[in-house]
Amino acid sequence: MDFLNDIANTLSPFFRNLWVQISLLILFATVHGYAGAWLAVRMLFRPRKPFRILGITLFPQGMIPRHRDRLANAIGKAVGEELVSQETIMEELLGKDFLRKKIRGVVESYTDELASRDYPSLIDALPANLRAPVLDAITSLQLKIARHIEDVLKSEESLETIRGFVTRRVDEFLSKRVSEVVDDDAFQKIVGFFEDRIESAVNSPTLEEKVREFIGRRVDDLANTETPLGSLFTEDAVALLKEKAGEQIEPVVHRLTELAAAEKTRNQIGALIKHEVHDYYEGLPFFKKIFVSRENLIGEVDDLVNESLPKRIEETLKGDFFAEEARNFIDTSIDDALARPLPDLVGTVAPEQLGRLKAQIVKSVLSVLRGDEMRSSISAYLTGTLEKLRPHSIDAIMQTLHSESEEKLKNMLSTGLLSILSRDETSQIINSV
Incomplete structure (x- = not known):
């Protein structure tokens, strides 16, 4: 007893350590959890059969063995309704051509097997004394069939039947909308095809040479x-030119008013007038100089130039009379210029300058045609135009392009098909088959 007390007293400080207590708690919880989980999982499957003693059940079956029939039904129902339903099976067999491919494979293998065998011909299977009459009958029948086929192909009933067939098929096809015939991928391919063709044409040396010529x-x-x-322009173009030129009268008047009122202009005008006044004053007789003062004349000139003259110029330029005269002058100048040939207006142009002008114009035109902006505009135009066609039917588009295009198409197809069927070669091919 004392020995046990000594051991307890010795280990007591060790177990009072906080870290030891935490470690023991974690160890106990881990062992307890693992043992509980192991026991719970084991009780799901064990015992497989109930354990009885003297007819008394001490340990029943595990949960899964006891309810395996119900679990099997539940799992089968879940798989049948949620994972692999009847609709899924039918879709896999019929919707995705699985069953059709299997049947086709069986049929093809059976057909290949039959075709690989060698069978005697019908003539060889006949008795020898019947072969000659049968061959003669077949030859005669073949000739009659050939003549009948040739007559049928060239008869009026066949021609009318073919025309009706072509008409029905063409009407059926043309009644469809463009969007039904051309899907999105084909639409993009068509747009891309046109863009590539236009871009290759624009970038071709032939176009450049044509533009230069x-x-x-x-x-x-x-x-x-x-x-x-003037013969190069229409009346509307000339009227527009005059209108645009007339719109520039007001800015020109405003600019002239600013120039007239500018200090530099006033100083120049004042200097000219003062020079004339000075010459005039110097030419006066002496007795007149007594009554006329040079300084007063100079002062009057300054007042005139700095105050009166700008106002008078502005009133004159902004008046209706000046505007009408300016408009008449512009119209007359344009009419006079348009009435003369271009060589009279610009004179004789040197060949070198004319060549440089041509090269510059060609370069500008080609840069516009081959620029990104033009490419984007063409692409947008093609896409927009083709998009507008998609909701319409094909026959409506053909009627818009040409009122008789549909009838011409039917006649062309009917005539072509009839010409093929009416040939002797067609009858020979059908007879040989």
């Missing part, structure tokens, strides 16, 4: 023509 001819015509310049 056209601009060269037009510039030469303009530089050497004796035709009045």
Whole structure:
């Protein structure tokens, strides 16, 4: 007993340590949790059969063995309704061509097997004494069938039937909307095809040469023509030119008023007037100089230039009379310029300068045609135009393009098909088949 007390007293300080208590608590909880989980899992499956003594059940079956039928039904129901339903099975068999592929494989293998066998011909299977009459009958029948086929293909009933067939098929196809015939991928391919064709045409050396030739001819015509310049413009263009030029009268008047009222202008005008006044004063007789003061004259000039003159100029320029006169002057100048040929207006242009002008115009035109902005505009125009066509039917588009295009298409297809069927070669091919 004393020995046990000594051991307890010895270990008592160790177990009073906080860290030891925490470690023991964690160890106990871990062992307890593991043992409890192990026991719970084991009780799900064990015992597989109830343990009885003298007919008394001491330990019943585990939960899963005891309810396995109900669990199997529940799992089967869940799999059948949620995971692999009847609709899923039918879709896999029929909707995705699984069953069709299997049947096709069986049929193809059976067909290949039958085709690989060698069978005697019908003529070889006949008795020898019947072969000649049968061959003669077949040959005669073949000739009759050939003549009948040829007559049928060239008969009026066949022609009308073919025309009706072509008409029905064309009407059926043309009644569809463009969006039904052309899907999004095909639409993008069509737009891309047109964009590539246009871009290749714009970047081709042939177009550049054509543009250079056209601009060269037009510039030469303009530089050497004796035709009045006005013949190159319409009446609306000339009226627009005069209108735009007339709109510049007010800014010009404002600018002239500013120039007239500027200090530098006033000083120059005052200096000129003062010079004239000085010459006039020097030429006066002596007795008149007594009554006229040079300083007064100079002062009057300053007042005139600094005060009266700007106001008078502004009133004159902003008046209706000046505006009307300016407009008449501009219209007359434009009419006079348009009535003369271009060589009279600009004179003779040196060949070197004319060549540089042509090259500059060609470069500017090609830069515009090959620029990103033009490419984007063309792409947007193509996309927008084709998008507008998608909701419409094909026959409506053809009627818009040409009122008789649909009938011409039907006639062309009917005529082509009839010409093929009416040939002797077609009858021979059908007879040989």
